[in-house]
Amino acid sequence: MQLRRLDSTEVEAVLAAGHLFDGDPDPARTEDFLSRDDHHLLVAYVDGDPAGFVSGMELAHPDKGVEMLLYELGVDEPFRRRGIGRALVGALADLGRERGCRAMWVPIEDGDEVAAAVYRSAGAGPVEPAGILLWSLD
Numbered sequence: 001m002q003l004r005r006l007d008s009t010e011v012e013a014v015l016a017a018g019h020l021f022d023g024d025p026d027p028a029r030t031e032d033f034l035s036r037d038d039h040h041l042l043v044a045y046v047d048g049d050p051a052g053f054v055s056g057m058e059l060a061h062p063d064k065g066v067e068m069l070l071y072e073l074g075v076d077e078p079f080r081r082r083g084i085g086r087a088l089v090g091a092l093a094d095l096g097r098e099r100g101c102r103a104m105w106v107p108i109e110d111g112d113e114v115a116a117a118v119y120r121s122a123g124a125g126p127v128e129p130a131g132i133l134l135w136s137l138d
């Protein structure tokens, strides 16, 4: 298994990994994402095939410094339970450390025990009692 952080020239690589995402990646949005220095997309390859990904963004605040938001994690079904999810989360945490982030956090759905287990196996603390409210700004 090989993990790679995709750079701004790799729109095609994201499109080729489209089956890993909730919806098909849009070329213009992909280009915009990859061009942002503080947005990160790491892809795991097995024998050259995209098997999983994690995305993260750095968030800054005057009193808190910079934190990494783990935005999405997905591993294709045939490749699950081989440690790929844990490796992707660990690699994003390493990248955050390299870039001076003071913490990493991820929202999870209530009762999603699998996600909680994967994140804990990659070093996260216990689930915090917090809810999320969402505005659609489209």
Ligand SMILES: CC(C)(COP(=O)(O)OP(=O)(O)OC[C@H]1O[C@@H](n2cnc3c(N)ncnc32)[C@H](O)[C@@H]1OP(=O)(O)O)[C@@H](O)C(=O)NCCC(=O)NCCS
Residues within 6 Å of the ligand: 072, 073, 074, 075, 076, 079, 080, 081, 082, 083, 084, 085, 086, 087, 113, 114, 115, 117, 118, 119, 121
């Ligand atoms: C969650 C997901 C990313 C896990 O990926 P994965 O590569 O299979 O996870 P790993 O093999 O690295 O698992 C690491 C640890 O997490 C736990 N874990 C993973 N899958 C589990 C499952 N189905 N049931 C219970 N524990 C599980 C185990 O402790 C595992 O370690 P072990 O295999 O040594 O026991 C994958 O199942 C997935 O893509 N699911 C759909 C999308 C999703 O739920 N994303 C996360 C929330 S946004």
